[in-house]
Amino acid sequence: MSWSADDRHLASASSDGTVRIWSTMSNEQDDHHILSHPCFIYSAQLHPVCSDIIVTGGYDQVIRVWSTALPDKHGQLLREMDGHRGLVNSIAFDAQGIKMFSADSTGTIIMWKTDINRQHGADVDRWNILKEIRNPELKGVAINRVEVHPNGRQLLIHCRDNAVRLFDLR
Numbered sequence: 001m002s003w004s005a006d007d008r009h010l011a012s013a014s015s016d017g018t019v020r021i022w023s024t025m026s027n028e029q030d031d032h033h034i035l036s037h038p039c040f041i042y043s044a045q046l047h048p049v050c051s052d053i054i055v056t057g058g059y060d061q062v063i064r065v066w067s068t069a070l071p072d073k074h075g076q077l078l079r080e081m082d083g084h085r086g087l088v089n090s091i092a093f094d095a096q097g098i099k100m101f102s103a104d105s106t107g108t109i110i111m112w113k114t115d116i117n118r119q120h121g122a123d124v125d126r127w128n129i130l131k132e133i134r135n136p137e138l139k140g141v142a143i144n145r146v147e148v149h150p151n152g153r154q155l156l157i158h159c160r161d162n163a164v165r166l167f168d169l170r
Helices: none
Strands: 009-013 016-022 028-036 041-046 055-057 063-068 074-079 088-093 099-104 111-115 128-133 143-148 152-158 164-168
Touching: 009 041, 009 055, 016 041, 016 055, 055 088, 099 143
Parallel strands: 041 088, 088 143
Antiparallel strands: 009 016, 016 028, 041 055, 055 063, 063 074, 088 099, 099 111, 111 128, 143 152, 152 164
């Protein structure tokens, strides 16, 4: 799950293949935003600067970037990004939304460049892979969740082997 920057919405991922946007003001589902996917979805992350941008990942190893700016109930799929060889279990942004991290079931973490132009919003066509983080300690270990430290210099990694690791991003 993911909070919007203004705390007015919450995104939840589901094994029924949907991401739903909830209004935190009324505790009811926001009928305008149900994002349908062809598979189980394990992660949904609202962009920290452009709250109408949602990034999802799941069973099919694809990162999808959506917009909920339009009134279309099913949102607008802006882009599909490949790079993972395992199930995408977690997605996290740095506080400025300039970098995004996605983690999968093979122990791979991908750092993405996710430029934001504050006047024109997210230019998702320019988003790309900065680097793959492959730590020998993580090889073959499913990553459950990643979280970027508020200072942007460390990545907290929780794995299926019940270990929590701190990775230096500098």
